[in-house]
Amino acid sequence: MANEIELKLQIAPQAAGPVLQWGEAQGEMERRNLRSVYFDTPGRSLAMAGLSLRTRFDGTRHVQTVKAAQGKSAGLFARREWEKPVSSEWPELGADTPLAGLPPQTLDALAPLFSLEVERHGLDIVRGDSVIEVAVDNGIVLADDRRSAFCEIELELKSGAPHALFALARELDALAGVRLGVTTKSERGYRLLDAVAESAKAEFIPLSADQRVEDGFAAIAGACLRQYRLNEDIVLRRHPPEALHQARVGLRRLRSALTLFKPVVEDERYSHFRDELKWLAKQLGDVRDLDVLYDRARSGELRIAIARLREDAHGGLEAVLGSARARALMVDLAGWVAVGAWRDAPDAARGGGIGEFAAEALEKSFRKFKKRSDGLTRLGDEDRHEVRKLAKKLRYGSEFFAGLYTGKKAAKRHARFIDGLQAVQDKLGTLNDLAAAPGLLARNGLDDMAGAEGVLSGADATDTLAKAEAARDALVGLKPFWR
Structure with missing residues (x-):
């Protein structure tokens, strides 16, 4: 061997x-x-x-x-x-x-x-x-x-x-x-x-509780890199909206992993990769916004106008993804995960195994979400958007560490928790789309076009907000799977 x-x-x-x-x-x-x-x-x-x-x-x-x-x-x-x-x-x-x-x-x-x-x-x-x-x-x-x-x-x-x-x-x-x-x-x-796959979703990450924290991070970051690159290739060959969405998910998961493991992996290159991933995510996000806008449009004239904008945006995105900056980011990030300076830190600085680290990280993330989401119906659009991002980070962390909770009882609790987070994200996502749509239409010169008002319809904000708070309350009432 x-x-x-x-x-x-x-x-x-x-x-x-x-x-x-x-x-x-x-x-x-x-x-x-x-x-x-x-x-x-x-x-x-x-x-x-x-x-x-x-x-x-x-x-x-x-x-x-x-x-x-x-x-x-x-x-x-x-x-x-x-x-x-x-x-x-x-x-x-x-x-x-x-x-x-x-x-x-x-x-x-x-x-x-x-x-x-x-x-x-x-x-x-x-x-x-x-x-x-x-x-x-x-x-x-x-x-x-x-x-x-x-x-x-x-x-x-x-x-x-x-x-x-x-x-x-x-x-x-x-x-x-x-x-x-x-x-x-x-x-x-x-x-x-x-x-033929139209997209590649996040894959299960095998972990063990006694695994070293740095090895757990490497496995998680590698899975996120893989999800992004698989979808990037699909986006470059064709333009399926789901692949673009999953590429963004891969980047968001990777950024969440950097935040989650910051106490372990922060070194002189950490800020560089954090900022470069934010830059790349914005490039994909600008195109994804048009995909969402296209799906919400009801007017044929408006859909044609958005389709033209999407085509131009995809051309610009292909140039970005083919740039030396974007290519180097993935290769350099993989190198940093594998052999970066952060790996030279003393073992004592990393505490126990990944099982102990996961429980502490999830508990901290959950407490932050509960505090910021309290009184959800009274929050403004920006504060609700922050709650939505916290929910995403909590979900990504829960998915990262799923391999640590495979016992029958823990797995059931994990599944219920993920379902609860999904319900919160769905409602907050709808509210975010409603809040963002007017600005998105205006930035693209579409706000005065026939059918623009239809983009803002289709959901009752008051009712959706009430359902979002109910989903939030149900989630915080669940027994966390990591305890």
């Missing part, structure tokens, strides 16, 4: 040329054609267990690889792997991998699900005390009658410190405009088997 530490970078196919020229300047690059076949059961038992099984033929021999990962993330992929030569593309299962512990009926049901054909150019380069294997992969994923092309760079740490991977990524970004990679090759295959 070996431990694989790898950073994935996504590039456009036309950007591979400059990278290959750069590689040849470092030394002779080896070119290989690789065919990989991935195996699983029809019910995807291996994927559900966090395992992947493949055989790969490089033109001279077949090699079988089993990989195991703890959850899904972004940035550094740290996985255990078991490799051995085999006689054909069919796996040879033995007692020397995690597969040996699976039920016999699972092993009997293993079959090829998809394959990859990759042209790989690679070489090892030295950066300081580190040796990094650079692989430029131009490939196709094949599943049933579907196919999907991809182009990526894999930086695998052979020896030395992980910092070198991110330094090299910044060097490559100047050549090829790289984006942070968040999907493994096996995930590409599984995604091709599924229906």
